[in-house]
Amino acid sequence: MKWIPITVLCALSALLSTPAIACQGDDHVASHTQSDEAVTPYILNTCAISGEDLGSMSDAIVKVYEGREAKFCCQMCVPRFEKDIEASLANIDTQIIETQLKFYPMTTCVISGEVLESEDMGGAINYLHGNRLVRFCCKLCKSDFKKDPDAYIAKLDLAVIAQQSEAYPLSTCPISGGDLGSMGDAINVVYAGRLVKFCCQMCVPKFEANPMATIAKLDAAWMAMHKNTKHDHNGHDGKSEHHHDD
Numbered sequence: 001m002k003w004i005p006i007t008v009l010c011a012l013s014a015l016l017s018t019p020a021i022a023c024q025g026d027d028h029v030a031s032h033t034q035s036d037e038a039v040t041p042y043i044l045n046t047c048a049i050s051g052e053d054l055g056s057m058s059d060a061i062v063k064v065y066e067g068r069e070a071k072f073c074c075q076m077c078v079p080r081f082e083k084d085i086e087a088s089l090a091n092i093d094t095q096i097i098e099t100q101l102k103f104y105p106m107t108t109c110v111i112s113g114e115v116l117e118s119e120d121m122g123g124a125i126n127y128l129h130g131n132r133l134v135r136f137c138c139k140l141c142k143s144d145f146k147k148d149p150d151a152y153i154a155k156l157d158l159a160v161i162a163q164q165s166e167a168y169p170l171s172t173c174p175i176s177g178g179d180l181g182s183m184g185d186a187i188n189v190v191y192a193g194r195l196v197k198f199c200c201q202m203c204v205p206k207f208e209a210n211p212m213a214t215i216a217k218l219d220a221a222w223m224a225m226h227k228n229t230k231h232d233h234n235g236h237d238g239k240s241e242h243h244h245d246d
Helices: 077-082 085-101 139-147 149-165 203-209 211-225
Strands: 022-025 028-031 061-065 068-072 125-129 132-136 187-191 194-198 239-241
Touching: 061 077, 061 085, 068 077, 068 085, 077 085, 085 125, 085 132, 125 139, 132 139, 132 149, 139 149, 149 187, 149 194, 187 203, 194 203, 194 211, 203 211
Parallel strands: 125 239
Antiparallel strands: 022 028, 022 187, 061 068, 125 132, 187 194
């Protein structure tokens, strides 16, 4: 199959501050890279401090620290977060890694092809590029990744599409409710390590306006499908490194 970049998509502003999204419909694929001035979005559905569902007490409170969003269930959580911002941001990273590990599509290093978790290599390194989990067999591969991250993220996106298409838990578009395939080939979007399928390109901007609402719906569908089995493709913790690409 020939892959041709999509050059026309709706502008995303802050939501595209992480290169965690790629779209594929018919024979098309596109990835989005991080803007120097963009704010890295918060990609959890729970409060950065309490762990409560966002919106459970009132509208979520949004703050920006070091170019990154953090969201809170209430005003009381903000000073607790700000007491040690570095530790609080690291805690967010840990939660992001834990969430995306469940969906990580590769058992080998995206750079070297070596098996992850190899004892000879010292175990896998979990690394955040923006808000996207990338796993390496060693620190040398992490350095190679930084030379051309877009190429390796694109490779990772294709692995996500291939793997998660096999047992995708929804038969309808999460935006329109229409049957997938009813308007031609489904549009595939990779966001926060998850594959999301849409009935048409027009639904993608609506998703982009509030992606985490759809991600919550998709995660619930995965959990329901796998409630009797452990849905954890590569559930090893590895060694986590909380970096957001200087």
